[in-house]
Amino acid sequence: MLRSIALWLEKRLHITKLFEATGGHKVPPSTNSWFYVFGSGTLLCFLLQILTGTCLAFVYVPSTSQAWTSLQYLNNEQFLGWFLRAVHNWGSIFMVAIMTLHLIQTFLFGAYKYPRELTWVSGCVLFLCTLGMAFTGQVLRFDQDAYWGLGIGASIMGRVPFIGAQLVHLMLAGSTIASETLSRFFSLHVFVVPGMIIALLSLHLRLVLTNGINEYPKPGSIVRKQSYATEYEEMVEKTGVPFVPNVIGKDLIFSGCLVIAIVTCALVFGPAGPSGPPNPTLIHTAPKPDFYFLPIYAILALLPAYMETFILLVAPVLGLAALILLPFYSGTGEKSYRRRPMAVVVVLLAFLTTALLAYLGTFAPWSPHMEAWSAVTTPPAYIKGRSALELQGAILIQSKQCRNCHSLGGEGGRRGPALDTVATRLTHDQLIRQVIQGSGNMPAYGKNLRPAEVTALVAFMQTLRPSYQAPARDSTQVARR
Amino acid sequence: MIDTDPKTNTDQKPNTDQKSGCCGCKKLAATKDVPTQSLSRRNLLLKVGAGLNGIAAVLMGVPILGFALSSFARKSPQSWISLGPLDRFPQGETRLAVYRNPVSKPWDGDTAEVPCWVRRIDPATFQVFAINCTHLGCPVRWFQESRLFMCPCHGGAFYEDGSHASGPPPRGLYEYQHKVESGELKVLGGHLPTLAEPL
Numbered sequence: 001m002l003r004s005i006a007l008w009l010e011k012r013l014h015i016t017k018l019f020e021a022t023g024g025h026k027v028p029p030s031t032n033s034w035f036y037v038f039g040s041g042t043l044l045c046f047l048l049q050i051l052t053g054t055c056l057a058f059v060y061v062p063s064t065s066q067a068w069t070s071l072q073y074l075n076n077e078q079f080l081g082w083f084l085r086a087v088h089n090w091g092s093i094f095m096v097a098i099m100t101l102h103l104i105q106t107f108l109f110g111a112y113k114y115p116r117e118l119t120w121v122s123g124c125v126l127f128l129c130t131l132g133m134a135f136t137g138q139v140l141r142f143d144q145d146a147y148w149g150l151g152i153g154a155s156i157m158g159r160v161p162f163i164g165a166q167l168v169h170l171m172l173a174g175s176t177i178a179s180e181t182l183s184r185f186f187s188l189h190v191f192v193v194p195g196m197i198i199a200l201l202s203l204h205l206r207l208v209l210t211n212g213i214n215e216y217p218k219p220g221s222i223v224r225k226q227s228y229a230t231e232y233e234e235m236v237e238k239t240g241v242p243f244v245p246n247v248i249g250k251d252l253i254f255s256g257c258l259v260i261a262i263v264t265c266a267l268v269f270g271p272a273g274p275s276g277p278p279n280p281t282l283i284h285t286a287p288k289p290d291f292y293f294l295p296i297y298a299i300l301a302l303l304p305a306y307m308e309t310f311i312l313l314v315a316p317v318l319g320l321a322a323l324i325l326l327p328f329y330s331g332t333g334e335k336s337y338r339r340r341p342m343a344v345v346v347v348l349l350a351f352l353t354t355a356l357l358a359y360l361g362t363f364a365p366w367s368p369h370m371e372a373w374s375a376v377t378t379p380p381a382y383i384k385g386r387s388a389l390e391l392q393g394a395i396l397i398q399s400k401q402c403r404n405c406h407s408l409g410g411e412g413g414r415r416g417p418a419l420d421t422v423a424t425r426l427t428h429d430q431l432i433r434q435v436i437q438g439s440g441n442m443p444a445y446g447k448n449l450r451p452a453e454v455t456a457l458v459a460f461m462q463t464l465r466p467s468y469q470a471p472a473r474d475s476t477q478v479a480r481r
Numbered sequence: 482m483i484d485t486d487p488k489t490n491t492d493q494k495p496n497t498d499q500k501s502g503c504c505g506c507k508k509l510a511a512t513k514d515v516p517t518q519s520l521s522r523r524n525l526l527l528k529v530g531a532g533l534n535g536i537a538a539v540l541m542g543v544p545i546l547g548f549a550l551s552s553f554a555r556k557s558p559q560s561w562i563s564l565g566p567l568d569r570f571p572q573g574e575t576r577l578a579v580y581r582n583p584v585s586k587p588w589d590g591d592t593a594e595v596p597c598w599v600r601r602i603d604p605a606t607f608q609v610f611a612i613n614c615t616h617l618g619c620p621v622r623w624f625q626e627s628r629l630f631m632c633p634c635h636g637g638a639f640y641e642d643g644s645h646a647s648g649p650p651p652r653g654l655y656e657y658q659h660k661v662e663s664g665e666l667k668v669l670g671g672h673l674p675t676l677a678e679p680l
Binding site: 063064065066147148151152154155156157158159160164165166167168169170172173174175176177178179180277278279280281283284285286287297300301303305308366367368370373399400401402404405415438440441442443444445447448 | 550553554556579584585591593596616617620622627629631634636647649671677
């Protein structure tokens with residue numbers, strides 16, 4: 001009975017043929033490696049995102065007046081809503097991470113070289129689409145960070161020459177951040193970008209089937225356009241094994257572990273946000289992007305002003321062009337990373353740069369500690385035994401909000417240098433000049449402090465040095481003596 | 482016979498076409514057993530079909546693109562909005578004021594509320610600053626004691642007159658056009674200020 005059903009289906013669907021052309025196609029046995037599991041892992045994450053995202057869309061309301069409330073409802077009222085939100089969030093984090101590993105692996109293994117140029121190009125565009133999903137998804141979690149994140153996006157668009165204003169309007173769907181902005185991002189996140197991903201993914205997989213999976217590269221085997229295709233065909237003909245069932249095992253194990261990891265993270269850490277309600281009048285907020293965009297957030301604080309627009313608008317275009325066009329200027333030759341030291345250096349450098357920037361972005365030492373002046377106290381040791389004038393200075397250093405940027409005893413802002421040992425670095429005159437005129441990243445306080453206040457402030461700062469260290473000296477005075 | 486059974490012709494053709502490896506039209510004309518009448522008829526139908534679909538694509542494509550990209554042709558319908566009576570703003574102080582976006586829709590919710598900083602220098606002189614930092618649009622906060630606006634994102638700071646004090650912002654705070662009318666302070670509002678389109 002079952003057999004006759006199977007035969008009936010086979011006759012109509014040609015499943016055997018389909019299987020031979022897809023899952024059952026022959027691959028080089030060397031691809032049966034743990035390094036080859038990241039592609040299927042990314043695909044699995046994507047499927048998980050579609051599943052959880054579809055469920056979330058059953059409840060989520062893409063309206064600026066209701067979105068935040070519907071997220072709270074999902075978190076607290078809807079049965080298992082919190083869990084699906086958590087899985088969707090962790091799924092996205094894992095998807096970006098595994099996809100990055102996939103990108104690094106194909107780069108180091110030379111998989112982008114002839115004849116797999118288009119596989120690489122479509123993969124790069126898929127990577128961009130995924131980052132697009134991450135940004136639009138962050139907007140759909142419509143909270144304070146999302147609201148001001150849109151403002152940051154608009155400010156970046158506004159720096160484009162000639163058509164900046166038009167691009168801002170296109171992005172916001174109008175002249176301000178309002179309901180149509182959120183609807184626009186909902187449409188992008190739910191229809192447009194996923195549609196593009198599905199189309200590109202089909203092309204990507206089709207290309208993998210037509211050009212074959214990249215063999216595990218042997219150091220010294222050179223890709224030549226004249227001979228590679230025939231050599232690969234012969235190798236697969238002679239030694240190839242069907243992907244299913246010979247090679248898929250490791251993919252299955254990795255995928256299983258991946259789902260377990262995502263679910264575990266979701267259960268342990270729960271859903272992300274939403275943070276405060278997206279009300280622009282609640283200005284006591286310090287917006288921060290999700291971790292994928294922390295490196296960009298960090299670099300925008302650290303760049304000199306004259307480089308900003310270039311790094312924001314031109315550098316990404318050049319960088320992406322270099323990445324996407326890689327197979328067209330390095331399409332043949334050595335594949336193995338063991339013989340491509342520069343490739344390894346590029347990966348390490350890129351990884352270190354982004355990791356370091358993301359780390360800095362997490363702590364954001366450049367941001368003033370907005371509440372330090374009223375919430376952080378002066379350490380008692382710094383007040384003990386001070387004169388009346390010096391104590392007045394100690395009060396001013398709090399009330400004039402110096403602590404928002406300068407720390408004492410390890411507490412306070414880190415935008416400016418810590419003041420614990422300032423008297424060993426600056427003389428009396430230099431302190432006065434610095435307070436009145438400012439310099440570099442310090443505003444000038446000349447207009448906001450009376451002369452008596454400056455005197456008190458400087459008198460206090462001159463006591464800020466360890467007893468075993470001499471105060472800073474004026475070198476010209478020493479010379480005269 | 483040709484007219485009654487055009488299907489048989491189409492069904493047989495692909496094999497010979499594929500060998501020729503091109504669009505097949507010339508090959509068809511050269512094949513003797515295909516009457517030229519059917520060929521020209523099919524050609525005509527193909528051309529008419531393609532043409533009709535071209536027109537259909539334009540008919541659908543232009544409105545869809547026009548709809549989707551309509552906001553690209555920027556329209557900033559600005560209008561004068563009241564920030565409240567003058568006595569809400571004491572002289573020598575800087576206060577937060579809120580207005581409702583003049584182009585808001587009923588379902589905008591709280592996002593239609595726009596905050597701004599109002600500085601009253603003397604009884605008749607005001608400055609109204611946008612809340613957005615000129616660096617990347619984060620909300621700047623006013624610190625009365627140090628008389629500075631500070632930005633929480635990348636540490637930009639502005640003096641009380643809105644000019645740039647320190648940090649990455651490329652210019653001073655965006656300033657609203659304003660006027661005093663029948664005892665109320667009014668600003669010209671309606672769009673998010675950016676470097677490309679300040680207030």
